[in-house]
Amino acid sequence: MLREGGVVAFPTETVYGLGADAENEKAVRRVFEIKGRPIGHPVIVHLADASQIELWARDVPDVAYALAERFWPGPLTLVLARTKRASDLVTGAQDTVALRAPSHPLAQEILRGFGGGVVAPSANRFGSVSATRAEHVVADLGDAVDLVVDGGPATIGIESTIVDLAHGAPAILRPGGVTSEELSDALGAHVAEGTSTVRVPGSLPSHYAPRARVELVENMTVGEGLAKTLREQGLRVSLIGSNEVNAFARDLYENLRAADREGADAIVVVLPANAGLGIALRDRLRRAASPKR
Ligand code: TXA
Numbered sequence: 395m396l397r398e399g400g401v402v403a404f405p406t407e408t409v410y411g412l413g414a415d416a417e418n419e420k421a422v423r424r425v426f427e428i429k430g431r432p433i434g435h436p437v438i439v440h441l442a443d444a445s446q447i448e449l450w451a452r453d454v455p456d457v458a459y460a461l462a463e464r465f466w467p468g469p470l471t472l473v474l475a476r477t478k479r480a481s482d483l484v485t486g487a488q489d490t491v492a493l494r495a496p497s498h499p500l501a502q503e504i505l506r507g508f509g510g511g512v513v514a515p516s517a518n519r520f521g522s523v524s525a526t527r528a529e530h531v532v533a534d535l536g537d538a539v540d541l542v543v544d545g546g547p548a549t550i551g552i553e554s555t556i557v558d559l560a561h562g563a564p565a566i567l568r569p570g571g572v573t574s575e576e577l578s579d580a581l582g583a584h585v586a587e588g589t590s591t592v593r594v595p596g597s598l599p600s601h602y603a604p605r606a607r608v609e610l611v612e613n614m615t616v617g618e619g620l621a622k623t624l625r626e627q628g629l630r631v632s633l634i635g636s637n638e639v640n641a642f643a644r645d646l647y648e649n650l651r652a653a654d655r656e657g658a659d660a661i662v663v664v665l666p667a668n669a670g671l672g673i674a675l676r677d678r679l680r681r682a683a684s685p686k687r
């Protein structure tokens with residue numbers, strides 16, 4: 395289906411992706427249409443492994459290979475200077491391309507079988523909660539996609555970390571499944587949170603947002619109190635929180651979606667501590683709670 399220009403949703407360890415042949419302009423356009431994503435927002439090219447980096451990127455710094463060696467396949471996306479193979483549609487007409495090799499066994503099988511690069515933005519409608527199960531993709535995009543490959547629930551549950559390696563010192567453009575501690579450890583130097591001039595939809599104020607209003611609190615006692623108050627006002631309230639950060643990440647998008655399915659008016663979320671994976675979770679939750687335009 396990918397070879398014929400089809401759009402195939404498939405599992406990755408982070409979230410489900412909406413896949414198409416990265417070198418087929420028409421197929422990539424359909425991905426944007428299906429998601430409702432504005433043209434100009436770049437997409438990640440997924441590869442089976444690091445051996446394909448130089449088809450898509452030039453002037454690749456050593457640090458890119460070091461990070462790929464350590465974290466690929468896995469939840470890390472590298473932004474590098476692009477080759478001509480990466481079209482304006484894929485890159486948002488920037489001079490860079492984002493590359494990632496996902497580790498999910500089915501994603502690996504699909505990428506190896508296909509052979510080329512596969513664009514795969516998260517398989518949800520633009521601005522809404524990412525899909526971590528095949529059912530989420532079907533609920534959001536249904537018949538618009540040619541095929542949904544069901545690989546079960548995503549094991550990490552939050553998107554990849556995006557690191558810019560094209561503009562000097564490595565900078566994190568989006569926190570994600572690989573923590574800044576792990577990155578700093580691999581590089582032997584602190585990796586800064588980037589101030590990106592690049593269009594990153596995941597960095598729009600309101601993104602990853604459910605229909606219900608989202609209230610963020612710092613601990614469970616406050617969360618329970620707020621949930622009680624809101625219920626007394628007659629609202630249907632969901633309370634989300636976990637002391638275990640990996641489980642928090644794995645279940646977050648399903649929990650937000652479940653609250654919407656159950657008709658919640660408000661979702662009270664007890665934030666994880668601001669360290670490790672908690673940094674990426676707090677980033678997504680801040681956007682989920684941001685007022686929608
Ligand atoms: O975990 C993930 O990364 C998932 C799975 C499916 O691999 N994909 C994902 O794709 O989250 P998407 O399109 O929802 O988010 C990709 C992010 C966007 O924020 C986009 O702006 C950014 O990557 N991006 C893509 N190309 C870029 C580039 N050349 N420079 C900077 N950011 C880029």
Ligand code: MG
Nearest residue numbers: 515516524596
């Ligand atoms: Mg997304």
